[in-house]
Amino acid sequence: MAESLPTHITDLLPRFHVLRLPMVTRFRGTTEREVLLFEGPDGWAEFSPFTEYRAPEASRWLHAALEFAGLLPGDSDAAPPSDGGSAPPLEDRTSARPHTSNSIEVNATLPACLVADVEQILDRYGSVGTVKAKVAEHGIDSLPEDLDRLREFRRLFPTTTLRLDANAGYSLTEAERACEAFAGFGLQYFEQPVAAVEDMARLRATLSAQEIPIVLAADESIRKAEDPLRVAQLGAAEVIVVKVQPLGGIATARSVVEACGLPAVVSSALESSVGLAAGAKLAATLPVTERSRELLGDSPACGLGTARLFAEDVTAGGLNPRDGRIPVTRIVPDPDRLETMAVDPGRRDWWSSRLQECWTHLLSRRS
Ligand SMILES: [Mg+2]
Structure with a gap:
């Protein structure tokens, strides 16, 4: 990541939406899925780690979303935090x-x-x-x-x-x-x-x-x-x-x-x-x-x-x-749905804190 990244995620993402989407069947004990959506230079992206995930795990989901929106470089230099491990020899790539x-x-x-x-x-x-x-x-x-x-x-x-x-x-x-x-x-x-x-x-x-x-x-x-x-x-x-x-x-x-x-x-x-x-x-x-x-x-x-x-x-x-x-295409959310399916202000605050926490975690793992 470039050195110029801001400490506060809101400087990178001044605008985002948190939606609650109803599901057809129960999954992980709920029939609703909360997703945070934002638009970047490359288009719309989604940050939607399951609500029980903490920052070390959820920050990888944030990295993915920022990259897809075009807000981070999309090359291997932009790799998310690693917990160690090394690559085995490459195999079977000749015909790739x-x-x-x-x-x-x-x-x-x-x-x-x-x-x-x-x-x-x-x-x-x-x-x-x-x-x-x-x-x-x-x-x-x-x-x-x-x-x-x-x-x-x-x-x-x-x-x-x-x-x-x-x-x-x-x-x-x-x-x-x-x-x-x-x-x-x-x-x-x-x-x-x-x-x-x-x-x-x-x-x-x-x-x-x-x-x-x-x-x-x-x-x-x-x-x-x-x-x-x-x-x-x-x-x-x-x-x-x-x-x-x-x-x-x-x-x-x-x-x-x-x-x-x-x-x-x-x-x-x-x-x-x-x-x-x-x-x-x-x-x-x-x-x-x-x-x-x-x-x-x-x-x-x-x-x-x-x-x-x-x-x-x-x-x-x-x-x-x-x-x-x-x-294989990009999806632009319907503006009406961004309004009507938005979570309540308390829930939005929860997501806003989570977003900053994950961002802080990502920045701390940069070296
Ligand atoms: Mg499976």
Whole structure:
């Protein structure tokens, strides 16, 4: 960051908006998502760390937002605070080339629904190439229902690409049992069956020893820039799921993906469409390596179709997927919505203090 940055964030960001967006379903115990939005030279950006996150973590989200707005340099010199860790040797970069598309593929999500609802839920997405099915809602106790739902899915969509996501819902032994049961469904990958990165590595070793053909992807294991390197070093997963804000911005996310050498899938942190646009930009510029083509195909579907989880977004259409794709574009919030969805003054003050606290944290970590 340049030396001329002000001590007070309001000198950099004299104007910002804090919105409360209603969601369709409950997430993290709430049906509302608060987001702070502002406009910079490059366009609108979103700062929306979950409300329980403290400054050391939330400041990376701020770095991402400032960078996307064009208020910080967007190169690797602008890397957010690091907690240590060093890059392993670069691998598999020889054939790397960025996507050049102006839209990207996104996956549909099949929640832990009743078998009878599978068809109707997926019909709402229109034509999609990739579906991510949630499993393990109640850990291993959900296995019989999960299997019934997946059988129904495969009956209806025999050739659609299928991913599973357990959101770390199993213990290691439960995950081994579940993987054996899921192996016959032709999975592209299985996201985070267990919580600990060491257990992910153990599970992967077991799958390999028993020749169970399941590729593991790390999602919850990746919350900051050092994590992908650790996942790669431990051999805990073959695919990583990356999110722009937690990793500190597009430039950092791209460099950690390149440094760790693992194929990456870009996902959202449940942003409004302003924040999803940053994810789309990252996805559109990530290199496609031979390994990523082998595991994920030419254009891996991203987890960026989450605008549909909001009952109201920052614009009327937002970045809602159409036939499994969203455009790579910038979103300008509707001025009326900036007014009508604004939080009350007390809540705005809370966000204003948080913004300054995160900024102070960023400045303190500059050297
Ligand atoms: Mg996940």
